[in-house]
Amino acid sequence: MGPGELLRQARLEAKGPAQPLHGGGIARVYRVGPYAVKLAEGAPPGLFPAEAKGLAALAARGVRVPRVFHVGEEGLVLEYLPEGPTDWEALAGMLAQLHRRREARYWAEPGFLGTFPLPGREGGDWTEFFFLRCVEPLLEATWGRLGGLGPRVEALYRRPLPAEGPAPLHGDLWHGNLRFAPEGPALLDPSFFVGERGVDLAMMRLFGGFPQAFWRAYRALYPLPEEVERALPRYGVYYLLAHVHFFGEGYLGPLWKAISDS
Incomplete structure (x- = not known):
């Protein structure tokens, strides 16, 4: 599955081309307009839902995290955070x-x-x-x-x-x-x-x-x-x-x- 397909599943409009981002050793991450799309081949069941729940738990406790637009076993669609000043x-x-x-x-x-x-x-x-x-x-x-x-x-x-x-x-x-x-x-x-x-x-x-x-x-x-x-x-x-x-x-x-x- 590619980022465009996941965005279609999420009923989100793909605005612009998919640009690969660094995603660590596990996932492939792409920027597509305002979204960061995260995918992983053969991800264990529950991996992406657990990540989304963790982000929600941190947000509820006052931590800045990217907004989650879509979560599924296939991947996540997150808010893309532009780079800002180191602080x-x-x-x-x-x-x-x-x-x-x-x-x-x-x-x-x-x-x-x-x-x-x-x-x-x-x-x-x-x-x-x-x-x-x-x-x-x-x-x-x-x-x-x-x-x-x-x-x-x-x-x-x-x-x-x-x-x-x-x-x-x-x-x-x-x-x-x-x-x-x-x-x-x-x-x-x-x-x-x-x-x-x-x-x-x-x-x-x-x-x-x-x-x-x-x-x-x-x-x-x-x-x-x-x-x-x-x-x-x-x-x-x-x-x-x-x-x-x-x-x-x-x-x-x-x-x-x-x-x-x-």
Whole structure:
């Protein structure tokens, strides 16, 4: 299926040619006039509906996201956000406001990290929640590729993780899921759930991370306790297991370092 066909299914007028955009390693993304059309061959059932629900959850909590015009198993039609000025302080303000929110409990609907399916879960102890919902499914999927690191990963979560309180999370906050639009920063392609803010912050530190301008502004608005800082490598293990799953054993070195730093 092409972008024009999805727009026709959505009963939206295609205004101009389809221009390919960067869409990460999973989807093909096109700009067609005011729309961003996102497609993926062989996408697992529920992938695009889960993304749309995550965008709606963030929007309901005050985060700027693209408007969703159409969602189906075949793809998404989103608002195209033009490029605007880089503003790390505004991003810090938006995320600090999100992370300061308190929800009634930890919870996650069935969803995805990339195309990897994750189960739903609700309530209970944070460390158990994080391990069973996020880490254990990826640990089982990658066990045979970990070269003996599997038991070391399991052992990380026998110690309690710090708990500031249930907060809404983007869930996959790398620089490719950030867009600086004319109205300010916007977040894309969430893996939304309610957990601890260290999960988002850990991803933001991996693979080059976000610049010091962001971290200075964020810390000024919402300081990081030392115990949360120390826990970030344990949260990062979650994302490194996903990279082992998707991209192979070249990520065992960073995984070993995260374990050692924990």
